[in-house]
Amino acid sequence: MSFTFIYANNVNTTLAGPLSSTGTQFNLSSTLNVPTSIPSGAYWVVSLQDAATGQESEIIYVGSISGATCSNLLRAQEGTAALSWNTGDFAYSGITAGQMENFAPAGVFTNQQIYATPGTYTFTAPANVYKVFAIGTAGGGGGSGCEATSSSQTFSGGGGGAGGTCMGFYDVMPGEEYTVTVGAGGDGIVGPGSGAFGGNTSFSTFFIASAGQGGQFNTSTSQAGGEGGGASGGQINIVGGYGCDGQQGTFLLTAAGGASYWGGGGRSGNNGGISGTAYGSGGGGAYDIAFSGLARAGGNGQGGILVLQW
Numbered sequence: 380m381s382f383t384f385i386y387a388n389n390v391n392t393t394l395a396g397p398l399s400s401t402g403t404q405f406n407l408s409s410t411l412n413v414p415t416s417i418p419s420g421a422y423w424v425v426s427l428q429d430a431a432t433g434q435e436s437e438i439i440y441v442g443s444i445s446g447a448t449c450s451n452l453l454r455a456q457e458g459t460a461a462l463s464w465n466t467g468d469f470a471y472s473g474i475t476a477g478q479m480e481n482f483a484p485a486g487v488f489t490n491q492q493i494y495a496t497p498g499t500y501t502f503t504a505p506a507n508v509y510k511v512f513a514i515g516t517a518g519g520g521g522g523s524g525c526e527a528t529s530s531s532q533t534f535s536g537g538g539g540g541a542g543g544t545c546m547g548f549y550d551v552m553p554g555e556e557y558t559v560t561v562g563a564g565g566d567g568i569v570g571p572g573s574g575a576f577g578g579n580t581s582f583s584t585f586f587i588a589s590a591g592q593g594g595q596f597n598t599s600t601s602q603a604g605g606e607g608g609g610a611s612g613g614q615i616n617i618v619g620g621y622g623c624d625g626q627q628g629t630f631l632l633t634a635a636g637g638a639s640y641w642g643g644g645g646r647s648g649n650n651g652g653i654s655g656t657a658y659g660s661g662g663g664g665a666y667d668i669a670f671s672g673l674a675r676a677g678g679n680g681q682g683g684i685l686v687l688q689w
Contacts, residue, residue: 425441511548522661523571564683586610604623
């Protein structure tokens with residue numbers, strides 16, 4: 380979650396009265412340099428420190444102020460705990476790590492988590508992290524196969540479609556868990572038949588990238604390439620590339636798999652389609668230029684990926 384902060388220089392005072400660990404307001408001993416008001420939805424950051432030992436501290440986000448009275452509090456911020464405070468404990472306003480991280484320009488990251496193996500995972504937002512940048516790509520579809528004894532039969536299968544991609548910035552809460560699902564690539568089919576769909580990739584309820592369709596098989600017409608997967612919930616949504624069409628007929632069409640955000644799909648092959656290697660790319664369709672009657676397999680689609688950065 381991102382915050383809007385206001386700032387005040389040279390606020391260095393004490394508490395005018397005690398504050399319990401569940402208290403909802405406190406009074407300052409002085410209003411020198413203290414803000415006179417706080418805009419709706421914004422916060423002023425106050426740090427408390429015990430006067431007795433100087434070892435205890437708590438960061439509080441103050442949402443309302445009237446004179447020396449601070450209220451509408453968000454207690455225990457930035458990894459600190461809500462404590463009980465005494466009259467005379469120190470209260471001051473200084474720049475905190477949370478304010479600086481909230482200020483960080485978009486596109487500047489120091490950490491990342493990559494989920495590159497299909498499956499379901501749990502991402503726990505680290506301390507002081509309120510926003511992450513996410514890129515998620517679904518699995519690509521498998522290529523269709525072939526099994527022809529003449530050019531009047533299907534001898535060139537369609538390529539699989541690539542998975543869709545979502546990306547954007549999303550608000551998270553430190554310590555909260557978010558489900559990550561990474562879609563698998565679809566298998567290419569052996570012999571005449573359509574390739575399998577890939578699997579969807581999602582980040583909690585924020586977005587879902589849809590899988591690429593397998594290359595399609597039809598006994599009497601050209602073999603359609605698989606459709607690229609769609610995307611929804613991203614601030615940028617990218618449809619996956621479509622697989623190329625295969626063929627039944629006199630002229631051979633080789634059918635590559637669709638390209639994803641991460642790169643091109645697998646090419647077609649005489650001994651079987653080549654599997655996609657870029658995340659979310661489609662598998663290539665099989666072809667048999669000799670009409671051998673052997674069952675040729677389409678290439679497999681590649682699994683998806685989800686990358687989180689903060």
